[in-house]
Amino acid sequence: MMAFFYFGMDEKQIEPALRVGAVLGISTGLIVLFFAISRVRNHTEKGQLRDEKREAEVASLRKVLNYLTTDSDGAWISDERVRRERGVLTLDLHGLNAAQASRTIEKLIGIRSQLKRVRIITGRGERLHDKSADPGIRPAVIQRLKIDAPRVDWQLLIKSGSITLRPMGKAPTKIQWFTRFVVFIAPMCIVMGFSFRDLAGSSYSDQGLIFGITSGFLLTALLASHRDRSG
Numbered sequence: 001m002m003a004f005f006y007f008g009m010d011e012k013q014i015e016p017a018l019r020v021g022a023v024l025g026i027s028t029g030l031i032v033l034f035f036a037i038s039r040v041r042n043h044t045e046k047g048q049l050r051d052e053k054r055e056a057e058v059a060s061l062r063k064v065l066n067y068l069t070t071d072s073d074g075a076w077i078s079d080e081r082v083r084r085e086r087g088v089l090t091l092d093l094h095g096l097n098a099a100q101a102s103r104t105i106e107k108l109i110g111i112r113s114q115l116k117r118v119r120i121i122t123g124r125g126e127r128l129h130d131k132s133a134d135p136g137i138r139p140a141v142i143q144r145l146k147i148d149a150p151r152v153d154w155q156l157l158i159k160s161g162s163i164t165l166r167p168m169g170k171a172p173t174k175i176q177w178f179t180r181f182v183v184f185i186a187p188m189c190i191v192m193g194f195s196f197r198d199l200a201g202s203s204y205s206d207q208g209l210i211f212g213i214t215s216g217f218l219l220t221a222l223l224a225s226h227r228d229r230s231g
Helices: 002-007 011-065 098-110 137-148 174-200 202-224
Strands: 082-085 088-092 118-121 154-159 162-167
Touching: 011 082, 011 088, 011 098, 098 118, 098 137, 137 154, 137 162, 174 202
Parallel strands: 088 118
Antiparallel strands: 082 088, 118 162, 154 162
16 A cells, blocks of 8 residues: 555556565564564563562562451451452451551551552441441541652552552653654554545645644654553
């Protein structure tokens, strides 16, 4: 297609266009195949390492909070309250009082370097039934986290009955940003340019092309700035 855009549909140019198109298509296919194979291999290796890190993360938090079993007279057991749900490290504060929950958050902040994304189950902040969490837990935890979480690079996602601590993410280095930009700038600008040129119609095709290329440039710069929020 790129060859036809360049040479046009003149009959004399069809054969060179097909030749150039075949070379471009094969080259692009090989590059995509190479990156796909590398990605799959890398994903498999990272998957195994990720599982090990996740197990270590749960074990580390359980060890730090194990004292709560004694402090709560057995109402809070670390092996039950610290777990992984849907891949996310989860800390359930049911069984604690407000003061104990606040100290738990203090411990959590203290080992921030060992943790990534954490979901804290606080309850809704009201006594609905016998198994409801202490109503004082939720306001105490939210107040503490609003002060300390941003300081240790955690973003608060407050929901009904729970709070998720999401890493704010690491900004890409200059080399990472430049590499991403170089890889995506050409295909992004070509696709956006031709798309907006066709949408603009024959009367404004030049303006559409310029707008598309500019949009592709800005979008590529934005994508290259993506922060790693893994965890």
